[in-house]
């Protein structure tokens with residue numbers, strides 16, 4: 530997972546390990562350079578299309594929503610994995 534570049538150090542969220550459907554994902558996700566996933570979940574709680582919007586962002590990366598620091602593209606993540614990650618992140622509120 531660390532090789533995948535999605536997580537660094539601590540902040541590994543026990544909820545990810547507790548989510549059986551996500552076990553095959555190469556993640557144990559920390560997001561030390563970006564917004565906490567709880568914050569993301571709150572921000573998009575009432576946003577239509579948040580699932581696909583975030584899934585695309587997870588794969589393509591981007592900048593400017595939370596601040597000036599860019600999120601790099603995560604091209605090693607499949608679109609199915611990205612959708613599963615978006616679902617998981619959105620569930621964290």
Ligand code: HEM
Pocket residue numbers: 534535536556558560562563564569583586587591592593594595596597598599600601603606614618
């Ligand atoms: C699989 C790994 C990752 C996932 C699932 C993920 C997920 C997310 C999500 C859902 C957002 C919110 C996007 C939005 O509001 O439009 C975000 C933003 C961000 N992420 Fe990640 N991320 C990952 C990897 C990384 C990495 C490796 C870095 C930096 C080394 C990073 C840095 C950031 C930053 C700086 C933002 C804010 C971007 C902005 O303001 O638009 N992320 N990430």
